Amino acid sequence: xxxxxxxxxxxxxxxxxxxxxxxxxxALTRLGYYLYGYRHFSSRIKGGHTNxxxxxxxxxxxxxxxxxxxxxxxxxxxxxxxxxxxxxxxVIIADAKVNPVVPEGIKARLFPVPITAIAEELGTSLFxxxxxxxxxxxxxxxxxxxxxxxxxxxxGRKGAAVVEKNIEAVRxxxxxxxxxxxxxxxxxxxxxxxxxxxLFMIGNDAIGLGAVAAGCRFMPAYPITPASEVMEYxxxxxxxxxxxxxxxxxxxxACTMAIGANYGGVRALTASAGPGLSLxxxxxxxxxxxxxxxxIVDTQRGGPSTGLPTKQEQSDVLAMIYxxxxxxxxxxxxxxxxxxxxxxTIEAFNLAEIxxxxxxxxxxxxxxxxxxxxxxxxxxxxxxxxxxxxxxxLQPNEENKLFKRYEFTENGISPRVIPGQKYGLHHVTGxxxxxxxxxxxxxxxxxxxxxxxxxxxxxxxxxxxxxxxVDAPHENPDLLIIGMGxxxxxxxxxxxxxDASGVKSNHIxxxxxxPFPTEELAPYLEKAKQVVVVENNxxxxxxxxxxxxxGYADKLNSMLKYNGNPFLPAEITKYCQELNxxxxx
Numbered sequence: 001x002x003x004x005x006x007x008x009x010x011x012x013x014x015x016x017x018x019x020x021x022x023x024x025x026x027a028l029t030r031l032g033y034y035l036y037g038y039r040h041f042s043s044r045i046k047g048g049h050t051n052x053x054x055x056x057x058x059x060x061x062x063x064x065x066x067x068x069x070x071x072x073x074x075x076x077x078x079x080x081x082x083x084x085x086x087x088x089x090x091v092i093i094a095d096a097k098v099n100p101v102v103p104e105g106i107k108a109r110l111f112p113v114p115i116t117a118i119a120e121e122l123g124t125s126l127f128x129x130x131x132x133x134x135x136x137x138x139x140x141x142x143x144x145x146x147x148x149x150x151x152x153x154x155x156g157r158k159g160a161a162v163v164e165k166n167i168e169a170v171r172x173x174x175x176x177x178x179x180x181x182x183x184x185x186x187x188x189x190x191x192x193x194x195x196x197x198x199l200f201m202i203g204n205d206a207i208g209l210g211a212v213a214a215g216c217r218f219m220p221a222y223p224i225t226p227a228s229e230v231m232e233y234x235x236x237x238x239x240x241x242x243x244x245x246x247x248x249x250x251x252x253x254a255c256t257m258a259i260g261a262n263y264g265g266v267r268a269l270t271a272s273a274g275p276g277l278s279l280x281x282x283x284x285x286x287x288x289x290x291x292x293x294x295x296i297v298d299t300q301r302g303g304p305s306t307g308l309p310t311k312q313e314q315s316d317v318l319a320m321i322y323x324x325x326x327x328x329x330x331x332x333x334x335x336x337x338x339x340x341x342x343x344x345t346i347e348a349f350n351l352a353e354i355x356x357x358x359x360x361x362x363x364x365x366x367x368x369x370x371x372x373x374x375x376x377x378x379x380x381x382x383x384x385x386x387x388x389x390x391x392x393x394l395q396p397n398e399e400n401k402l403f404k405r406y407e408f409t410e411n412g413i414s415p416r417v418i419p420g421q422k423y424g425l426h427h428v429t430g431x432x433x434x435x436x437x438x439x440x441x442x443x444x445x446x447x448x449x450x451x452x453x454x455x456x457x458x459x460x461x462x463x464x465x466x467x468x469x470v471d472a473p474h475e476n477p478d479l480l481i482i483g484m485g486x487x488x489x490x491x492x493x494x495x496x497x498x499d500a501s502g503v504k505s506n507h508i509x510x511x512x513x514x515p516f517p518t519e520e521l522a523p524y525l526e527k528a529k530q531v532v533v534v535e536n537n538x539x540x541x542x543x544x545x546x547x548x549x550x551g552y553a554d555k556l557n558s559m560l561k562y563n564g565n566p567f568l569p570a571e572i573t574k575y576c577q578e579l580n581x582x583x584x585x
Contacts, residue, residue, distance in 0.1 A: 001191045003058045006065040007136065010051030010082055011074030013042050016129035019154075020072065021052035024133045025371065027150040028056055029200040031142070032193035036489070037371040038064045038566065043225070043309040049077055058191050062337065062372070062489020066570040069188060070139070071108075072132050074115070076100060083108060091185065093135050093177070095128070111135070111177055118172045127169040134170030135177040141184030144174060199374040203341040203367040204271075206374070207297055208233030210345030211269055213382050216295075217243030218268040220257035222250055222276060225309045226365045227299040230271040251276035255283035259294050262287075263428070265389070265418035267349055271297035274316050275306070281323050284358050286430050288328025291406065291414065291453065293352035293387075295345070297361045299368040300485075302564050311564030312365045314485055315537035318544070320360045321514045327450070329457040331359045332514040336469065336488035338374035340511070341367065346382055347465060354387040355457055356416060362513065364536065366486040366566045389416045394423040402426045402436035408448060412456030460515050467512035468520050471495065478583075479505040479576055480528035484513065484542055487534050487567055494572035501573075503580050510542065516549040525552045530583050532576055538562045 009020045018039075025035055036055045042048030055065045068085035071078070073094040083092065083106045094100035096112035113135045119127035130151065137147050148167050155163050178184065208230050211219070217238060221231040235245045248254040254270040261268035272280065277298050287294045300316045302308025320332050331351050335344040345361060352359040394417065397403060405426035407414045414435075417424035427437030432449060434440040461467045471492060479498065483491045488509040498505040508524055510517070525531055525546070533543040533556060540558035547553045559575050561567055 001189045002187070003191050004061070004065075005056045005069045005140075005188060005190060006053065006067065007056065007070045007072070008051055008053040008068055008082060008085070009072040009132065010049065010078035013044065013048050013050040014046035015074055016126065017050050017052060017074070020129040020133050021054060023130065023147070023150050023154055024136060025054050025200065026154070027137070027142075027147045028054075029198060029373065030146055030150060032195040032198065033057065033190070034060050034198070034373040035200060035371070036061045036064060036373070038366065039369055039371075041310050049081055051078065051082060056190065058193055060373070063493045063569050064490075064566065066568050070136060072136055073100065074098075074128070074132070079103065091139065091188070093132065093139070095132075111139075111180060113173055113177055113180075115173065118169055118176070122165045122169055127165060130166045130169040131173035134173040137170070138174035138178050139181065139185045139188065141189050144170065197376065199338070199376060200371060201338060201374060202229060202369050202371050203335070203338055203363055204229035204299065204369065205233050206338045206341035207271070207345045207361065207363070208237065209377075210342040211295075211349075212237055212241060213342070213379060214267060214346040214349040215384055216267045216269055216349065217241065218258070218261045218266050219243075219245045219270060220248045220254040220261075220268070221245065221270050222248050222254050222272065224273045224276050226301055226368045227271040227273050227276070227297060229369070230297060251279040252283060255280040255294070255296065256286070258296070259283060259287050259292050262294050262352070263290075263292050263419065269295040269297065269349075271299065273299050273301050273309075274303045274319070277316065277320065277323070281325070284330070285324040285326060285328055287358040288324065288330060288453070289430050290428055291356040291416075293356055294358050295348045295352050295361065296358060297363065300362065300364040302562075308564045310365070312486075312566045313536050313562060313564070314364050315539075315541065315562070316362065317484075317513060317537070317541040320362055327454065329355065329357045329453050330514065331355065331357055331457065331460055332362055332512070333359065333464070334362045334484045334511055334513050335367070336485055336509045336511065338372050339377065342377055343381065343465070344511075350383070350385040351460070351463065353389060354385055354413070354463070355460065356387065356413060357457060362485070364485045370486065387416065388413055389418070390421070390424070394421055396423050402438070404435040405437050406433060406435050406449065406452075408435060408452055411459070412452045457515050461512055461517040461520060464512050467510075467517035469509040469511055470506075470524070472506040472508070472524060473499075474504040474506055475527065477504045477506040477528050478530065478580055479503060480524055480531045481505060481507045481534060481572070481576065482510060482531060482542070482546070483507075483534040484510045487536070490567045490569050491534055491572060493569040494576065497569065497573045498576055501577060503577060505576065513545065516545055518549045521546070522550050525550055525555065528555065530557060530579060531555045532557050532559055532579065534559045534567060534572060536561050536566065
């Protein structure tokens with residue numbers, strides 16, 4: 001028996017690939033397996049090759065696999081595009097209708113299954129996704145009753161007749177492939193899972209859930225890949241808690257409405273991707289100048305311009321830190337797991353109100369849309385911190401004096417009120433202003449206000465939970481590997497392989513990108529012989545931040561990937577091994 005297995009389904013977009021994966025992975029989750037998924041899809045509604053890859057394991061995993069055990073193909077293109085990933089004697093389950101052929105040089109076993117024919121016998125080709133899933137499930141020797149239960153949960157709302165036909169498609173395909181092979185594939189029998197309940201979700205859903213738990217009750221947003229699922233989740237969820245979602249005419253409106261809601265005392269967020277964040281920059285500057293808290297999610301994708309809307313990239317880092325005209329205080333957080341997407345969203349709302357700044361939650365497509373197993377969330381960890389928001393009755397000011405909304409204080413954080421509070425009257429403007437908010441061009445006031453705003457975030461790294469996440473078993477490692485976002489799990493796996501090969505390595509995921517956690521990171525760079533910075537962009541943006549804030553440029557090596565695909569563990573392992581050999585020479 002084996003402890004892990006990799007499975008992929010592919011076909012034309014709109015052909016049922018995603019629903020095939022959904023039922024298959026849901027049933028595996030019910031059994032207690034750990035899963036990690038990657039979805040490759042085209043930037044169109046229908047047509048174009050798409051595939052979903054799932055890694056299945058009895059132990060926690062946070063990276064896609066280097067190779068492939070089973071490929072389910074609805075068409076020949078899927079075989080042609082993906083067969084090279086198959087390990088020797090891997091399996092292809094293909095729709096017999098397309099007369100599938102294994103490409104030359106690929107040593108794989110082909111199982112032609114009448115997937116479309118089975119579906120059409122039941123009344124519609126729509127059932128072929130269940131036939132394909134059923135054939136896979138049967139070859140793995142897994143209990144069909146668990147799979148059928150997942151089918152019932154998915155299609156129950158459509159009525160008993162639909163459920164029965166889907167289950168019949170599963171049964172027929174399972175019986176066909178088992179007869180064809182003479183039973184399940186013994187070499188692909190998975191060890192039993194632990195049976196524990198786990199979550200299986202995408203990062204965007206975890207962010208949406210985190211927003212609800214944080215007390216967010218309003219989301220203005222404009223749909224964009226790969227951020228739309230945050231909006232879709234909250235459209236369904238916020239009304240249950242007295243909140244609402246508004247689809248705005250553009251991202252400019254979305255950001256300004258979120259700022260307005262926060263100014264009014266309502267926790268609000270918006271979410272977008274690179275093109276949308278470009279449109280938001282002026283509004284983000286307004287939030288910085290007026291010291292209005294707001295949470296903004298940037299789900300990075302391939303750029304520039306429309307770029308690669310459905311592909312992986314991490315190229316918005318410097319734009320999120322330095323993109324606004326002028327200089328404002330802001331916080332940029334970068335979660336690396338599903339659990340962190342949830343908890344960091346809550347922390348983002350707290351930090352926004354404590355420091356009265358825009359907080360950008362920076363994810364990437366793989367983390368946003370890749371479905372992954374997560375441990376049950378602990379809602380007892382949820383705390384709400386509203387900073388210096390004056391929620392009680394205010395004391396009257398001196399006669400004819402406005403409330404000092406932008407008062408100079410020792411830590412730079414001023415008292416904040418909700419509009420309409422008695423004795424809280426003040427002026428708000430995007431131009432430079434004095435302590436009461438009235439416009440001021442005084443050079444002395446300008447310097448004091450700039451210092452006040454910029455200095456107040458100096459303590460952020462002490463406030464943030466784990467500004468860096470450290471896996472450092474070695475005191476003086478040969479290599480220190482640094483990454484951010486979804487690269488974290490892939491680097492973890494590569495680091496373990498490096499250790500097994502005799503290369504002593506440590507790993508750090510940077511979770512706070514701005515203000516940069518210089519003090520926390522510096523000791524680890526000092527002790528490492530060489531440093532590898534792994535990131536999905538062409539210019540080494542994280543490496544640039546490290547050089548700027550920490551130094552050690554002579555030790556830094558950038559491993560960059562910007563072809564739209566996430567890193568594989570084997571790629572990082574190979575690069576680091578070769579670098580270590582060169583350095584030793």
